[in-house]
Amino acid sequence: MPRRPARPGALKDLAPLRILTQIALLQLSYYLVAIILIAFVSVVGTGQRPALKNFFDWRELRGDVTKGWMLGLCWMLDSLVTVIPILLLIARSKLVPDFALTIHFLNLIITSVYTRAVPTNIYWWLVQAASAALMTSVGIWACQWRELRPMAFGGKSSKGAQVGTSNGHAIEPGAIEEGEGYAVGSAGRGRGRDGAGAYEMVGMASREPA
Numbered sequence: 001m002p003r004r005p006a007r008p009g010a011l012k013d014l015a016p017l018r019i020l021t022q023i024a025l026l027q028l029s030y031y032l033v034a035i036i037l038i039a040f041v042s043v044v045g046t047g048q049r050p051a052l053k054n055f056f057d058w059r060e061l062r063g064d065v066t067k068g069w070m071l072g073l074c075w076m077l078d079s080l081v082t083v084i085p086i087l088l089l090i091a092r093s094k095l096v097p098d099f100a101l102t103i104h105f106l107n108l109i110i111t112s113v114y115t116r117a118v119p120t121n122i123y124w125w126l127v128q129a130a131s132a133a134l135m136t137s138v139g140i141w142a143c144q145w146r147e148l149r150p151m152a153f154g155g156k157s158s159k160g161a162q163v164g165t166s167n168g169h170a171i172e173p174g175a176i177e178e179g180e181g182y183a184v185g186s187a188g189r190g191r192g193r194d195g196a197g198a199y200e201m202v203g204m205a206s207r208e209p210a
Helices: 016-046 066-081 083-089 093-115 122-147 173-178
Strands: 164-166 169-171
Touching: 016 066, 016 083, 016 093, 066 083, 066 122, 083 093, 083 122, 093 122
Parallel strands: none
Antiparallel strands: 164 169
């Protein structure tokens, strides 16, 4: 029995090399934003040079000192800003939780390797959980907003001179207002984005009042 062909783009979306590249770029952007924010807070807020332990030492993220709260705020802002590269690189809402959790899981591994100990600070775990939840929720919302944006099939707006074509003839905006529209046909002028079917723009007869 012949195998069912994969949908267009399926193999490309699941390519391991592409997934690893996306994870690496997201992780780099995540740490780059964190370095900028924490360095700025360290210099402006405390007047001290930023140290490497401020980024990867979980002992610095404490809830009983002001510095710990400032670092926690920086990590929360970092998660919010990382939504932008997620939107640009992933752009699919159902994949956002996987990548967001992967970013924080790799951060846990890097932090544990740097300190040679698994974090035991409850405040650190609370910040990471809140950060992952914020990145996931805002990332899903942003990707869904992009997915639900209306697609234009060429032509101009209703105020333009031409909106589309029908059987080789231009459709004027006034004709659409009077009742002409588009329909799907078998002998199409083009194909959809998924390549599943063809479409044709035809005119619809206007209904005159009796």
